[in-house]
Amino acid sequence: MPVPPPRLALRTLRLLAPSARLAELEGDLSEGYNVRLQRQGRLRAWLWSWRQVGSLDLLRLRRILGPPRGSQVPFKRRRLDMVAQHLMDAIRSLRARPMLATAIVLTLAIGSGANTAIFSVVRGILLRPLPYPTPDRLAMVFRTVPRFGFERSPASWPDYADWRAQSPLFSDMAAYARDQRNHRSTEGSERWQGYRVTASFFAVLGVAPELGRAFTDEDDRPGATPVVILPYARWQSAYGATEDILGRVLTLGGEQVTVVGVMPAEFDFPSHTLDYWMPLRADPLQAERDSNYLIVFGRLRPGVSIAAAQTDLTALAARIDREAPDGNQGYGVFIEARHTFVVRNAQRALWVFQAAVGLVLLLACANVANLMLSRATARRREFSLRAALGATRGRMVRQLLTESTLLSLMGGAAGLGVAIALVRVLRWIGTGELPRLEQVRLDPLVLGVTAAAAVGCGLLCGVVPALVTASDLARASKEGPTTTGLGRFGRRLQDGLVVSQVALAMLLSIGAGLLLNSFVRLTNVDPGFDPANVVTARVEAPQLDLPSGPPGPAALPGPVSTRLGFFEDFQRRVAGIPGVSAVGYGYAVPMGPRSFSRNFVPEHLAPAENDEPVLPGNVVAGEYFAALRIPLITGRLFTEADRAGTPLVMVISRTLARRFWPERDPLGTRVRIGTRPGSIVTIVGVVGDTRVRGMNQEPEPVYYRPFAQASWPDELSVIVRTTAAPASVVPLLRRTLWAMDPTLPLTEVATATELIEASASTPRLRTGVLVTFGGFALLLAVVGIYGVIAYRVAAHRREIGVRVALGASAASVTGMVLGRGVSLAVLGTLIGGAAALFATRALGGMLYGIAPTDVPTYAAAAASVVGLAALSSYLPARRAAQVHPVECLRLE
């Protein structure tokens, strides 16, 4: 039974084939398709059909046969014949100058491809709505602490409960807190990262579990059976996606926990890398009004704006803070749309990228226009000849437009390849730096943008040369044929294009230069410790397999001495590993994720109760300072004698010492730590400053207390200084730990150098992207200048020859040509520099230790742009100097 060939292919054939051969071609297509369908299968037959109708020979056949003589050909077909004719001519003429065509296609590919890639990132991250029902009504509710400049702080359980019950503008609220537990199975022990969430959590987001149920208020009561909900990915990977997961009992943080639900695959709240959700079960210890550890969010009622909610909740919170006896007086609230919260850090950088890549596209357009202009003028003879043979001006303009359309389509197709590659690269290097990166993909809208960018650019660049050629032809018909190149309009246009290219390249080079400069400064900052040959890892004491939330103000119960014994034992064993020179512990390590803060009230200060300073602290053990090589400035470090029961001691950083004791020696001063009147600690030493939060953050004032005197935590980071490569110690470290307890995981293993690098990865990403675009811009500008100057030299050979014949020296000819290129470049540089004075303000927050108007950066950018311009006009200038007068005159 014969099968008709693919319908669309058949239709294309009907459109393109000449009517004189249409019937037999249709028959042949159908026959050939059926033959191949039987012998080679569907796909091969399908491909074959499309190869038949996509063949250029179809257009050639159409041209040979022409319209049937004596018959009335419908207008539509006549026009199609014309298009086919233009297309054939365009392909032939592009093939005749393959280098030029390649240059144009590559330029367009870079311009449109880079734009598509960045736009797909901007769209995925900034423009695509969050994957929850009516996501614009989701709002984060933070505590603010104006006197410390904290804008987005957590809230306490009682505050959350009061807000939820009393705010009329939220339909409901929910809260969550970070959590991590050891998951124990037959395969060993593993650290899981998760969240403890209120029963309202999933309902507020409006997402139901894929399997099982969400949490209920029952689950949230203290003493309820522990339950857990798993994310889709973990259910897939660890449990083979079987339905009997519901009711399974897992060992999480030493508890037997029952699985009651699995969330759908796209559910990623609050992050897309998590292992579980568990009920919050408000801990009585953490139910105090000043124990702020919950991240609160809510769903606004329809029509309620963020601003209205902000006003309303500010008043409500202020009233509660005033009336409750232990209220958070002096605190405020801050409401922010969930989407704004997620993208806030990436927003500015992404718009800067988009602007930069837009400039690259403009540059690409200018370049293509210039190349096309040169091309059109180089073909003046061809066009004059055709005009003489009777071709109309309209026909030749159409011809040029067909060529530019064809080029832009090819450029767009190549640009698509560039975009696919760039998106892959961005997803790879942006992991962890950009939020919602998993949302980034090339969708129809994004592809539409590429197509519009490439075709728009190509057409725009085709129209101008076409018009110039048309005006040239008009001139030529009056003045007779000339060979001296463009008319005045064309020359000015070309100069203008070069100047704007240089200006754009200058602008991008300055932006890239500022970021590069700032990045170099950042990496040369002294972190305050010696990161070479240091490896750190997280170790947890085994006996206390309790859930470890953030440290509360109250002491956690537990046998401190056993914990201390474990850590001291591990330290002794690690110190025995060959190649280890110092071993210490810290609750926080520099550039690490952890921090905590406490009220810090020196004896000589008597601040108001709500105005007590709060400072970051750290709990350390062993040779913490020696392992990191943090220098002791005065006093002493901790010793074996600083134990539970002995007077409480601490060491402070130099900045802290200067802040409270600018004139005096702080040693021996007593300080109250926290809010309880009893915890008085004596300062025994001052150590050097370290950059704790990142290389771009000034050192913070920090105090250190010995682990032996602290009542928490049950996990510490071990810091090991080695004499050999630090990575080589890691397996021995792990073996040592497992020799003590094989169920304990060694997590967060990283060298100190890696921690520093990770803290600089955001600036590295931004710098990398902008430097790449700056490089593209310079390259395009150089090609542009070279193209124009080389073309000018070629067009003015005769004039140059006459000059040489009249006695002009080679040096003066070189100087003349070089001067032309350099003066255009200088003009462009000035314009670009002036634009940069305004545009680089957008970089503001991304720069470290450098002003957006940094003079050396501007000078360096200008020097390199003008230098490259000079270099790219030097080659054609030298060729001009070698023009031989006789040879030139012979051309005529």
Added chain:
Amino acid sequence: MGETLGDLQQLALLAALRLGADGYGAEIQQELERTAGRAVTLSTVYVTMERLERRGYVRSWLGDATPVRGGKPKRYYALTAPGLAALRQAHEEMTRMWRGLESHPAFGQRTR
């Protein structure tokens, strides 16, 4: 003008000759692929045949339609006397040029 035959033109003439009464578009295309190993598109076949027809080397006519062709007719091609003569001449030229080269070291292996 154009007394000599192009390479594809020769092959197409030979295909039509080999096919005899079956020499129509789709068959010529398949014969070229089958015997000469040349995968060309249908439109290339028609362009070639059209040029040959204009030089008077072939003549063409519309023939029958079969169900597998969706009821569309076939265009048959047959060699004319000048076509045969041109093909013969091309063959003779080739043969003369090849004469003696069969034992040439570069082709020795092929004739062994």
